[in-house]
Amino acid sequence: MDLNKVLADNIKNLSQIGSDPTGGMTRLLYTDSWLEAQKYVANQLTDAGLTATFDEVGNLFGRIEGTKYPEETILSGSHIDTVVNGGTLDGQFGVIAAYVAIQYLLATYGQPLRSLEVISMAEEEGSRFPTVFWGSKNFVREAKRSDVEDIADFEGKKFVDEMRRQGFDFRDESVPKRDDIRAFVEIHIEQGNVLENEALQIGVVNNIAGQRRYTIVLKGEANHAGTTPMGYRKDAVYGFSKICSEIIDRAVQVGDPLVVTFGKVEPKPNTVNVVPGEVLFTMDCRHTDQEVLKNFTEEAEAFMKEVAKDHQLDIAIDLWMDEAPVPMNDDIVATVEKAAKAEKMKYKMMHSGAGHDSQIIAPHYPSAMIFVPSTKGISHNPAEETKHEDLVAGVKVLAKALYELAYKE
Template identity: 55%
Template sequence: MSITVEEIKNVLDWISEFGKDETGGMTRLLYTESWMNAQQALKGKFEELGMETCFDAVGNLKGTLTGTEDGAGTVATGSHVDTVVNGGKLDGQLGIIGGYIAIKHLFETYGRPKKNLAVLSIAEEEGSRFPSVFWGSKNLFGIASEEEVMNIEDIDGVRFTDAMHQCGFDFADGNPSLLADTKQFVELHIEQGNTLEMEQKSVGIINGIVGQKRYNIFLKGEANHAGTTLMKYRHDVIQVYAKIVTEAVAAAKEVGDPLVLTFGKINVKPNVVNVVPGEAIFTMDVRHTDGEILNSFTRKVEELMKEKAKEEGVEIEIDCWMDEKPVPMNDKMIAVIEEACKEKGLNYRIMHSGAGHDSQIIAPRIPTGMIFVPSIRGISHNPAEDTKLKDILQGIEALELTLYKLAY
């Protein structure tokens, strides 16, 4: 039996009941009731298929279809089960239910694999409830810091540790990783952008996840009367900001794809109509798949910012508070996924990911591949987030044949 769009829709509708909100969106935050109910429901679903299931210390869930060859290791798939607040029904959980459906059909068609086949429902990736991201995948490798979460709280003042303990989980404390014997990992995910849709492709094979640098930039000039202060005597932070944005964006366009540059937020003081602005803080987000190009470009922009501030007699402070290196996917995994797409006659392209995913934590430690399916109008983190079922089907078919090649 082939995978059908009806089966995909049924399983997706079923899991989406856990955290569904009144707007039709999804809110399933780490260590909440809806999160716990979803994990327990997935555990039951995996066990119905004959999988062995277990949670790790922090709430990552693994379902394993045991292979026939002892010591052959595990091929794993999956993604994160948490959502943003009022998000969509695909981000994260598509990778879980897609992995489950693929393994289910492999088992029904070919019986047990040689290697173990596993699907992971990773506890958290989004950082939507607490100011901590990749808590789930980092704990799979013992690289999460207890100190970072020990004293943090959510917006309602609930402590991270209290929420975790209430769900019956605690820190790992040396417990074995759910990925201890894993030989390869594949993540299915929505694109969260519009490249595949614009190019009329149903599947994206990811060759790497971009590196990111994020900045807070502080400008201090002199607030003064808007009517009486001549232009040549001003120390106007907005003039500096405008020059920086204009010239930096032009430089980014000159470098070209896949470099992206975003000035996303600005706060100005005193922020009134008749006063020359004297202080500002703004943000800058820069991403590229090549670490050297990313570093070279940001160095040039930092020098540009200093130069423009000096021209207007404005003080500047530049704080680069995030510096994530690009993460390439494994070449052999890319080749296996591409071979699967060709054999299935799927409509695919090779591309990079401009957003972060659990695979960026896993890939430096286990050979990893990623498969994208299109997002309609590029919308994500929104109740309108959606993908055509026929495209989801192609993504799961690519995943199914990839798992077959790796585990059978």
């Protein structure tokens, strides 16, 4: 089996489904291109000797039974959906890599002792409907019908109608989650530039960072820019600037892996000759240690209130996302590291600053992740790219890890 060619052909072919005329790829949950992509993967699974099946919501599985321990399953895969005008690797590389790695193992070693399974998850990105991790949350039985019954996309198309249009429906909630999964390994592009900058081929992920996201509104008083003396102003942007500068400085002092981002800023009235009376802004803070994350953000909240008081501003702080860090399983991480060493890869242990399906699955089943470099750290962008030799290196490490998990006693 020519691993290089099989991998390249699959990435090329699958990337044509949902390709955007302006560059990149758009493949959103329950669209026609999404279903076409899942059917393409199903055909590839069948051609690789796996049995392909869909669950109720549209997650796709490809399975080969184990010869000695069929009731023990080793799982690998990722998600098939994309962001709007995204790249050709995020999500789908993990799906392709999983079935290519298993195809290679079957061709080289025959049927495994434990069952091997690929999962192509229906949705992770949240790019069409205001919901995320629909695929993995249904897989682990966390998804709630009430979360999606009344939501619609940007065109007003209802989630439930579109799901049923494509032949899917809500799962049977009386059926418990599976008890046969012994390990889940997800491979993904890094979506950062650490591996590239350090000239490494593989990242062995041992933790997914927790996230706290806020929307904050500062309200002062809009007034004439020429006739309002500086000492009389209640300038919301000035208050924001104090907050932004000080909190970023504090984050730099704390150091890695803490990151904080003020990604959205909307001053009002946002015109050249009026003192801004209001500013809405967001704060995104991440760390792999829950206590550090909690302490830092609580101190940031207190500081924001102090600035507001000092500058005669009203403040409203909305903490709308509070996701704890998710550690990967030590044994599965060790298996991945062993595989990287066996394949003589240049690697490092690292955490993921981005969210992945693994963070949903890891609390239920032993999990680990493999990263391959991202060129310039670019992702969610038509310019998203990874050198083909790095993609192949990742598949080799994945295959070796799956071999250790599924073929060894």
